[in-house]
Amino acid sequence: MDDVSRAVEAALFAASQPMTPQALATHLAHHGGMEGADVRRALRELSAHYEGRGVQLVERGGRWHFQTAPDLAHLLRPVHEEPRKLSRAATEALAIIAYHEPVSRAEIEAIRGVQTAKGTLDVLLESGWIRMAGRREVPGRPVIYATTPAFLAHFGLNSRRDLPGIEELRATGLLDPVDTAMEALMGASDDPQVDQVIRQSADGLAPEE
Amino acid sequence: MDDVSRAVEAALFAASQPMTPQALATHLAHHGGMEGADVRRALRELSAHYEGRGVQLVERGGRWHFQTAPDLAHLLRPVHEEPRKLSRAATEALAIIAYHEPVSRAEIEAIRGVQTAKGTLDVLLESGWIRMAGRREVPGRPVIYATTPAFLAHFGLNSRRDLPGIEELRATGLLDPVDTAMEALMGASDDPQVDQVIRQSADGLAPEE
Amino acid sequence: MLELDGWEGPLDLLLDLARRQKVDLRRISILELVDQYLAYIEGAEALRLELAADYLVMAAWLAYLKSSLLLPKEEQEQPSPEEMALRLQLRLQRLAAMREAAARLMGRDRLGRDVFARGAPEGLAVDRKAQWQCGVYDLIAAYGQVKARSIPVVHRVAERKVMTLDSALTRLSAMLGLRLDWVELRDFLPEGVGEWADERLRRSALASSFVAALELAKQGKVELVQTHVFGPLTMRRIG
Numbered sequence: 001m002d003d004v005s006r007a008v009e010a011a012l013f014a015a016s017q018p019m020t021p022q023a024l025a026t027h028l029a030h031h032g033g034m035e036g037a038d039v040r041r042a043l044r045e046l047s048a049h050y051e052g053r054g055v056q057l058v059e060r061g062g063r064w065h066f067q068t069a070p071d072l073a074h075l076l077r078p079v080h081e082e083p084r085k086l087s088r089a090a091t092e093a094l095a096i097i098a099y100h101e102p103v104s105r106a107e108i109e110a111i112r113g114v115q116t117a118k119g120t121l122d123v124l125l126e127s128g129w130i131r132m133a134g135r136r137e138v139p140g141r142p143v144i145y146a147t148t149p150a151f152l153a154h155f156g157l158n159s160r161r162d163l164p165g166i167e168e169l170r171a172t173g174l175l176d177p178v179d180t181a182m183e184a185l186m187g188a189s190d191d192p193q194v195d196q197v198i199r200q201s202a203d204g205l206a207p208e209e
Numbered sequence: 210m211d212d213v214s215r216a217v218e219a220a221l222f223a224a225s226q227p228m229t230p231q232a233l234a235t236h237l238a239h240h241g242g243m244e245g246a247d248v249r250r251a252l253r254e255l256s257a258h259y260e261g262r263g264v265q266l267v268e269r270g271g272r273w274h275f276q277t278a279p280d281l282a283h284l285l286r287p288v289h290e291e292p293r294k295l296s297r298a299a300t301e302a303l304a305i306i307a308y309h310e311p312v313s314r315a316e317i318e319a320i321r322g323v324q325t326a327k328g329t330l331d332v333l334l335e336s337g338w339i340r341m342a343g344r345r346e347v348p349g350r351p352v353i354y355a356t357t358p359a360f361l362a363h364f365g366l367n368s369r370r371d372l373p374g375i376e377e378l379r380a381t382g383l384l385d386p387v388d389t390a391m392e393a394l395m396g397a398s399d400d401p402q403v404d405q406v407i408r409q410s411a412d413g414l415a416p417e418e
Numbered sequence: 419m420l421e422l423d424g425w426e427g428p429l430d431l432l433l434d435l436a437r438r439q440k441v442d443l444r445r446i447s448i449l450e451l452v453d454q455y456l457a458y459i460e461g462a463e464a465l466r467l468e469l470a471a472d473y474l475v476m477a478a479w480l481a482y483l484k485s486s487l488l489l490p491k492e493e494q495e496q497p498s499p500e501e502m503a504l505r506l507q508l509r510l511q512r513l514a515a516m517r518e519a520a521a522r523l524m525g526r527d528r529l530g531r532d533v534f535a536r537g538a539p540e541g542l543a544v545d546r547k548a549q550w551q552c553g554v555y556d557l558i559a560a561y562g563q564v565k566a567r568s569i570p571v572v573h574r575v576a577e578r579k580v581m582t583l584d585s586a587l588t589r590l591s592a593m594l595g596l597r598l599d600w601v602e603l604r605d606f607l608p609e610g611v612g613e614w615a616d617e618r619l620r621r622s623a624l625a626s627s628f629v630a631a632l633e634l635a636k637q638g639k640v641e642l643v644q645t646h647v648f649g650p651l652t653m654r655r656i657g
Contacts (some may be wrong), residue, residue, distance in 0.1 A: 001262055007284050009263030010277040013533035014285055027288050053210055054218030067217040067541060075216050075237055076223050079545045086552040088560065094552070095561035113567055127550040155554040164558055166565065174562025223540040224598045231500065236542055275536060296473035297426060304520035322429025323472070363529045373522035383515040387508045405432050 004034060006183060008192040012046075018063035086127070090120045094129060097145050098163060102133045104142035121145065213243060214251040221255075227362050229274035270361035270368055279365075284314035291395065298329045301340060307372055308384060311342045319386070330354065338363060428476035431455065433510050433517070443511050448503040544559045579619050586626035589634060594640060600652040603631055 007028050012019060012091055019027075023040045028034045028114040043064055054069055068076055087095070109116050124130045124145075135207050147191035152159065169175050216237050228236075230248045235365065237243045252273055256266040264275055267371050277285055293302070300326055305317045308412035333339045333354075356369070366372060378384050382393070425431040435454045437448045439634070457621055483506070486499035486539075490601045501558045527533050541616040581589075605622050629654055634640045 006263035006278065006282060010281045010285060011263075011288070011535070013264045014277050014289065014537045015273065016537035029283055035505070037558060054215035054220075055222045065538075066222065066536075067222050069215065072216060072219045076540065077543055078236070079547050081549040082546050083551050084548040086550050090550075091552055091560040092554050092564050095557050098557065111321060111568065112564055123548075123550065126548065128552075154552075155552070155557060163561075169558070169562045169565065174559060175566045183568055201486055222536060224542050225536075228542075263611075273614040276529060276533040279533050280529035282527065282629060285531070285534055289530070291626070294530075295524070297612060300520045300524055301426070301516060304523055306517050307523065308516065308519055309631070320516055321426065321511075322509065322513060323427025364526050365521055365529065365533065372519070374519060378515055378519070383512055387505055387512065389503070390507060390508050409516075 002042075004028075004038045005045055007034070008039055012057065012066055015065070016059060020063050020066035022148050024064075030140040078168065086123070087120070089114075090123050091122050092149075094124055095200055097124075097130050098147050098151065098160060100135075101146040102144035102162070103201055104144050106142060108145075108186075211236075211251075213247045213343065214254055216243070218246055218252040218255055221273060221275055222265065224274070227269055227274035228356065229272050233273075233368065267365070268367055269365070270358040272358050273361065274362065295332070296329065299324065299332050302329055303333055303360075306333070306339050306354050307356050308375060310355040310369070311345075313345050313351040313353050314349060316386075317354075423613060428455075428473045429509060429513055431458065431473070432476070432506075432512050433440070436510055437514075443507065443514055446507065446510075446605045448506065451485060452480045455480055579613065579616065579622075581619070581623040583626050583629055584631075586630040588624070590627060590630045590634060591639070594634070594653075594655045598655060600654045603627060603651040603653060 013030060020113055021043060022038055023076075024043075025034050025036045025039045028039070030053070043057070047059075047064075049175055050057045050066075050139055055066055055099055056069055057064060067099065069117060091113075091118050092112055093108050096111050097103055100111065101110075105121060107206060125132075129151040130145050131148050132143050135141040147160065150158075157163065164172070164174075166175070186206060210212060211407075217233055220233055230245055232254060233247045233252075234243050234245045237248070252266070252268075256268075256273075259266045259275075263278055263281060265275060265278055266275055298321075301321055302317050305320050306312055309316065309320075314325055314330065330339070336359075338357060338360040339354050340357050341352050343353055343355075345348040347351050361368065369375070375384075382390055385393075432451065432455055432586045436443060436451050437456065438454070439446050439450065456477055459473055462473075483499055483502055487503065489499075519570070529535060590606055594601075602623070606627055607620065612619060614620060628651070631640065631642060631651070635642050635653075638656060640655055642653050644653060
């Protein structure tokens with residue numbers, strides 16, 4: 001490996017910006033007569049050398065720089081999945097979409113009786129359980145949302161018709177009004193104990209003595 | 210060039226810190242079973258490949274990184290900002306910590322014969338070359354200091370064993386405290402040679418010319 | 419005029435003076451070194467006191483060392499001046515060793531000064547993606563709650579058979595009339611057959627009988643004993 005190539009390789013490696021052959025020649029000329037032509041030849045040789053390696057020497061708009069091979073991106077920035085419990089607001093929004101699809105955000109809010117934060121629907125979109133299903137042809141043309149096949153798969157449903165109807169919900173006590181103190185408690189419904197209470201009250205049975 | 214070598218090459222190019230083979234394997238294992246042994250083999254092959262090039266793959270304290278070849282310093286130095294120069298006090302304190310680690314501030318001061326300003330150790334801590342390494346279990350429980358992997362990387366040392374002259378210093382007892390050295394000399398003072406040493410040092414009249 | 423600013427303390431100055439003897443540190447003449455030091459300090463007329471204190475202490479100690487070294491052997495105290503001299507020499511050797519080590523360390527090919535890391539590393543990162551968890555029960559329960567909030571609510575109080583306090587009082591008073599010893603409250607309850615098989619009615623009977631027992635105790639007609647919390651409640655007629 002010749003001196004010019006070594007110098008160019010080192011200079012581009014250490015540079016914090018992509019560099020033109022001219023800038024390289026100027027920098028490296030401090031100690032010895034390096035010509036622009038030498039630098040260009042070295043760049044060609046180096047880029048051939050790095051072909052197929054984990055690192056590549058590439059030219060972008062006349063400036064050269066090293067970069068990692070594009071096909072390795074998934075290795076260098078791997079995606080790590082972390083289980084996280086869906087918030088209550090998101091669960092309600094998802095349920096409303098599932099029962100009423102397609103629905104707009106305004107319709108979800110009308111049913112929930114509270115505003116739905118932008119982030120809530122984003123979370124559901126990220127989960128892959130809902131998708132944007134076009135726009136409602138009313139003033140403002142709001143986006144409408146619907147569930148996805150991934151939604152059915154995740155919840156083990158053959159179709160949305162498998163979701164229990166209103167009468168079934170009433171029969172299992174799921175429509176029993178929840179008293180406000182309970183509701184406050186359920187803000188913290190990550191707590192399995194509270195879940196337990198909900199389940200019990202939902203069963204319509206008085207808690208055991 | 211095999212996949213593991215490509216991945217390791219790309220990962221170390223992209224890394225902003227030197228990495229252990231284990232950390233590399235962990236990072237790259239997100240997609241595919243990469244073993245520490247594979248990574249170590251790739252590191253050896255890569256470091257052989259880069260031998261003599263403008264960029265080198267080096268190991269410092271068990272961590273690997275790419276850096277420019279030392280003989281190109283004169284070409285690259287003008288382009289890069291010179292790191293802040295250490296004061297003499299900081300330089301000496303750093304050497305004492307490196308050669309004696311772990312040491313307390315009092316021990317550093319005992320060797321230098323002068324108090325160490327608060328700021329001196331702060332500068333070294335800030336540079337990331339030294340760290341607090343616990344406390345000495347003696348009255349007052351003083352903090353003790355040791356060097357870091359960044360110290361080895363900065364000074365181009367594979368390990369502390371590579372500190373210039375450390376073996377010789379250890380062999381001649383120059384890393385032992387004065388008290389220990391005195392004891393050794395006095396304890397063995399039946400030895401006429403040691404008597405000789407003591408006499409000579411005290412003998413102001415006859416230094417050898 | 420001499421200055422002390424250039425020295426990192428008296429030991430540093432001593433080391434520099436010792437080096438001027440141009441011999442191995444193990445062979446320097448301590449007496450000569452003492453003289454050199456004292457001469458140097460004398461020469462430094464414009465001593466800044468805060469800077470000079472350490473140097474003056476060292477000067478005094480060296481003067482003492484010198485006189486001890488010159489005294490006849492038999493008048494020497496412990497530690498011997500030879501030991502003190504040796505100790506000084508060992509300290510100078512150690513300082514010299516570290517000074518040289520520092521110089522060699524600083525002279526190495528240093529990262530960021532002589533060798534350079536990648537100028538613009540892309541960085542290694544792990545993208546964290548949430549894997550959202552939600553069960554089908556949570557989903558349905560959530561819908562139920564939404565509906566429960568919006569569906570008009572009609573409250574109906576179901577008619578339910580209970581044992582009233584009055585009937586419990588009558589019943590208890592009558593039964594107490596027949597018993598003189600301690601009886602547990604539960605033994606006063608109706609047999610669990612027929613309509614009394616209904617658990618809810620039995621609970622109502624227990625609650626009413628309990629309140630009735632308290633009322634009778636208040637009226638001074640019975641005494642109640644419970645030995646421990648949630649233990650059996652026993653009662654006895656008074657008089």
